[in-house]
Amino acid sequence: MSILRIKLCGLNEADHHSLKSMLNLAQDQLSNPWQITDNDEAELYIYVLDTDEGKVAWQQHDSSHVSALLSVASKTDEDFDIIIKKPLRTKNFSITLNKISDKLTPGSDSKKHSPSFISTLSTKLQSLIGKKVSSKILTLDFSVPKQATDINKAINSSSELQQWLSELKHSPNEEKLLENLVPINRIPLPTKVRLELLAIYYDEIQSIFSPKHLALPFQQDSHSSYIKQVHSLNLLINELLIGYKIVINELQQQQNKPSADNPLFIATFHAVELLSLSIQQAYYYYLSPTKDSLNTLHQLYLFAEQQKMIDTPLSQGSTSLRHIYSATLLTGIADPSRLFEHEFFDLYALANSYADKITITEIQDAEVTSNNTGSFILDLTSDSFPTSLSASKPSHSATSELRIFNTYKMLEESEISFQSTGDDPQKQLRLLKKIIPQFNSSYQRRFKRESHKNKSKIKLLLGFSSIHNFLSTEDVSLASACTVHNQSTGGIMISSTTLDGYHLKIGAIVAILDASSDFKSAIVRWIMTDADGVSQIGLEFHSHPAVAIEMAISNDKSSFPGLILPTSIGTTTNKTILVEKATYLPLQIIKVTEAEKTYKIAVDSLIDNTFNCSQFSFTIKPD
Missing domain, CATH: 1.25.40 (Serine Threonine Protein Phosphatase 5, Tetratricopeptide repeat)
Structure with missing residues (x-):
């Protein structure tokens, strides 16, 4: 049995990928094998008219070949033989290919046949839209x-x-x-x-x-x-x-x-x-x-x-494919872009310890609207992690291509672990407490983010020395240009194509300068850089205003920089000192120079230790 060929003309990457997935999933339903080809000769040519490449290809098409339009519309003024309507359905696609296979005789070289074939096919496709698709055997065909x-x-x-x-x-x-x-x-x-x-x-x-x-x-x-x-x-x-x-x-x-x-x-x-x-x-x-x-x-x-x-181990004592798959998806759901570097290997260990508590089941229509706190929708045709039921949009995928990824047993067991450890959990359990809300499908963000339609610009200062230099001299030459995407009362999300922040860490303190160069310090809460080199950063507003100071220890001519920051509302300390991570602040009298005035302070205690700064409380000493 010869393999029939499909030529895709002008399709964007998403449509190309979707059609390839549909073809893989439909293989067991086909009366004749089909494959997507890059050659000019094919039995079926699928076009789109919403790209310049597709329009040019359609203008040059051979009218003797079977042609199909991939479109969200069910009608067109162009003379296509078939309209394949989006969203794609695997069963509809397989019926289309089988009808073409039946009409193409061996050696016919992809010449099209009578109009009755096309009209009958269109009627069948319309009647199948929205129907449930049965299970099918997948054939893998990698590029x-x-x-x-x-x-x-x-x-x-x-x-x-x-x-x-x-x-x-x-x-x-x-x-x-x-x-x-x-x-x-x-x-x-x-x-x-x-x-x-x-x-x-x-x-x-x-x-x-x-x-x-x-x-x-x-x-x-x-x-x-x-x-x-x-x-x-x-x-x-x-x-x-x-x-x-x-x-x-x-x-x-x-x-x-x-x-x-x-x-x-x-x-x-x-x-x-x-x-x-x-x-x-x-x-x-x-x-x-x-x-x-x-x-x-x-x-x-x-x-x-x-x-x-799926449950067969590769060797005696090893894990199964289901285990590896579940652990990998748990890692992504945990939102690792907001974790500290040292927490990653603990995250992998946690994901592996809970992987066998996850159930992955075929979806039933009634389950889509259920309110299970551990239920996530897993679309096997997508290039993404499972999404919570509350955040899931209607899927274009057939039911057989969807699964319920259920974390309920994990949530239940983790709660037991929390209760048994009391107030002093081990390191992994502390991390589990941090990430466990992500595995509850009803979890919602604390702060609502507002989209910035106008995409305003800001400047970002990285590193303690850059922040101190700006506050001392108002020099912005060390700042990186960034675009604001959304914000809330507590923070902001920005992106940059030029940010040289490979040493930027979660928890690091940075400074934001708006269009008027107004200063606001912030803490890095998450980072993600995509394949195009665009870095997205989530920042939590820290405090403002900040004051640059110079400090010197008695009987020592050398000085070191610092920042004075107000503390959070409700604390007993009015102000704190921020210094670079490696700076040692002895518990003795320190001379502070702030603009034109000088005074003495005594360091009380360490309040916080970020990746690039240390924060201390202090007391001003009388002269």
Whole structure:
């Protein structure tokens, strides 16, 4: 049976991705296999008219070929054979392709047939809109690099590869590993040989992702060095993932079925592990997960679920795919962009400890409107984490592509843990108290955020010295330009494409300057940088106004800078002193110079310790 081809003309990335997902999910319902092609020759051409590329392609179309318009409208003035109406439905799409398959005779070279075929097809599609779609077997077909035979640099022998790795003297280097792994994924190899090589790389990469090694980029002295090292780590994971995708594609084409010890299951399992690792690595550096990583993870989960391999461990004593998948989704729901760097590994440990408490079930129509505090909607065609029922918008996906991700047992067990520990919980339980509201689907933000339609501009000062310099001299040369997206009474969300803030930490104190250069200090509460290098930062207003001072210890000619800040309302101390993190304030008399006046103070106690500042209470001493 020959494979029929679909040519997509002018579709944007989202529509292209959606159609590809629909085709994967519809494969078992098709009377003839179909695939999306980049070649000019195809049996079906799908166009859009809301992009310039789509309009040009339609103007140049061959009227003898079967053409379809992908559109939200059900009518058009153009002479399309079919209208595929958005939102897409898998069953409708499969019926469309089957009708075309039935009418296309072998060797007809995609010539279209009688108008009655098209009109009958349109009627059938309209009658199916909104109907529930039955379960279907997913066929995985990943996009992988083209393979060539003229690449000679790759080490494609297991023994030679192990020897080469041993010469690295147990100091794995991401760039050196990539130099050999990249060509391995671009040459044809027997599946068994490829799996053996990938297994060696997999073990090597596991040793890299330790807390000590992941902290190395933070120690770089420049933004470019930091980005280079983080990017190398990400490329290494994704290149190894490509290798397993190649294996999955090859075995799928051979109609191989996964079982506990066969290559397809092994490749699927390791692909899920690598996607989980990729997502964890991204969050550790306050980055958005790689595009389509979550969608691929969902597709692999659905594939394993349908093949009844979701609870099968890779080896005796190891975890299951369901466990890894649930732990990864828990990590994302926890909103890791607001956690301190040292809390990430505790978060992963917590997610793994509660992963088996999560239930993932097929959605029933009645459950969509239920008010279960642990119920989240999981869309397996999306590229996102589960969303709470209260925040979920109506889904365009078929019911069979949705799941209920239920955290109720986790919430119940965590409450028992809190009660048993009393007022002095262990470190992990303190973190659990911090993140547990995120797993309650009825949780709402404390402050309502208001959107800034006009996108006002502010300047951001990073680092204690920059803030002190501005307050002393009103010099804004060290400030970074940022755009305001929304705000509340307690804080503000900003973004920047130029912010060199790779050393910026959660809890760090920064300063905001509005259009009039009015000063307001704030604390960094969350950070996220996307694939385009746009950093989004959530700031909580701290206090204002602030006063720059210089301090000196008696009998010491040297001085050091500080800031005087008012404390929060309701505290007994009227003012506090903020100094750089490494500054030592002895409990003795200190001379303070504030503008034109001088006075003496005595430091009382440490109030707060952020990542870049320390805050002390003090008492002014009489002359």
